[in-house]
Amino acid sequence: MLETLICALFTILPDFLFRRYVQGKRIGHEITFFTMWYELRWGLTTCAMAAITVITTLFYFHPATASVTSYFRTVTILPQVGGRVAEIYVENNQQVQAGDPIFRLDGLSQKAAVETAKANLAEVDASMKVAETDLAAARAGVVQAEASLAQANEDLARNQELREKGSSAVRLTEIERLENLVKERTGRLDAARANEAAVQQQIDVLIPAQHASAEAQLEQAEAELDKTLIVAGVEGRIEQFSLQVGDYVSPLLRPAGILVPSFSGRQRFQAGFNQLSAQVIRPGMVAEIGCMTKPFTVVPMVVVAVQDVIPSGQIRPSDQLLEPQNSPPPGSILVYLEPLYDGMADALPPGSNCLANVYTSNHHRLEHEELGTGRRILLHVVDTIGVVHAAGLRLRLLLMPVQTLVFSGH
Template structure:
């Protein structure tokens, strides 16, 4: 409507003034409701053509969309393990939580029993190490005893053999054989005592430390599993839809306890979807404005910080069937990220609110560079000036938005 009124001032009004003062035709006499089309045909046709062209220029170089929202992230409150709720630390269905604060605790009797079993195993291994040290001391005594017995048997054997060499009739051969067997037996006892000591030393140096390390690892695992029974807030935010009660069964896959909305989520960015035809116009750094339903009669200045260079409607997932482009019913849109031009611009806007967004093309830097000719510079000035019309339309939409929502929508 604004475009039509503006174009009529430049076309229909001059045509009428010419008919009135140059040709002397008056409204109600020569210019009537039935003859208006014939008398003002040049102005009306020119007005329609100029209006269509102006609307095209405005909507192309200064795109607008009603698909703009303050998206925010939600974190499901779910434990890593299944279990029965034993204690709840937050109160009410909705409450504030800080990062690391406990939300609820699951029954931890199984995990505590596993941790206690691991502690008992560590104590058992430490007792075995003390016993092994005692065995080493006992093996040392047996080695000394066996060594003395071997030495005594060897001395006695050497004495008998010496006497036998001097006079064979003094010592019987049978007695020498018995002494030789005695020496072999006592040497075997010495070897057994030495092996027992080595076995005890191996237990202290290798086996028992390995068993203790395994028990400590089991204890650490039990502590990790025990820590999983306490569900804490990963970020500071607000717990919503928290209806969990003591005794409920919670499953990480099928039944989360509620949702956690981070404080910073949805406070800095408005995500808007513009038409595909405006893909060449949308650039990072463009000035924009938004008007949101949750903050009526307010236009918030924004700046474009990101333009997604792909369209979600064209995505596909590999499978056993070929894709058909005709299956894409909706053409999709260009995803644009907008942030407030000034700090705190979105503080009073409810997260998830629907908004109307306008983006404005600016050719000031290109014109100031002097790299364009005079005619093109004039056209770029005209394109920038048409952004005023879209800015006026946005303010009119922001003005009538509460009336349209509260009165005409029936809410």
């Protein structure tokens, strides 16, 4: 509408002035509703052609869209284990910090598992004391066996010496008995030493391994008990939280509420432009947005990124071949916008629906490139008509409350 009115000022109005003051034709006489097309045909035709050209150039080099939103992520408040709620520490719409407790489950089985693990650990520690006592007894047994073996060896050596001297006081059977006694006591010494080594092995290897296993079981039991306390993972606000003591919550079916992070969706907007804008929009271009959450306000933005793929072209492997004629409608170019100046978008809550214009600027080319006269005039025209688009955005923002509150019935 605004573009057509501007074009009419340079086409239809001069044609009418020529007909009125040069040819003397008057409205209501020679120029009527039925003769308007014939009398003003040159102005109307030129206006239509100029308006179409201006609108096409305007929307191509200065793209506009009404699909602008600041998307934000929510965090579902879910326990890692199912159970009944024992305590609640927050209320709905309460602001929480990372690490603040939200609610706690009863955790009776987890507490019992912790106590069992502590008892097992104490049992292992007690077995270490018993093993140390057994080691002392085993060492005493080794000393006793060594003394008995030494005594038997001395008796055998004395009897063998007497026999070699030809003494009749020594009998052969006595020597044989002493030799068997030495062998027996040697075996007892080996058994005592093996028993000492076994007890030492228990102290050095087995019991430490049992102790480490008991500690791991205790840590696991404490970790399971910690899962009964649900805390906030990030800073944010609690929403849709209507939990009561005694309610049953589950990680699969029964969420407790939603946590909206404070930083999610702020100072960043996502805009969808038609595919004709793919060759025009580039990072660094200046843009403007106006949102329903803050009417009558234009926020200057800058393009920070352009998604290099179009969502409508994505496919998922299946058991059917792709049929191009069944493809969804042409998707849009996703553009990321951020405020040109700090703090400009602080008053816009995440999820705001907005209008956006992106403006092409050829100032750098006009200043630093050698261009022909026609090219320079074209680039100046492209930059200048962006003002019309900016005025159109402001006009739509002025009419937005009226359209929303009066004509839409909402």
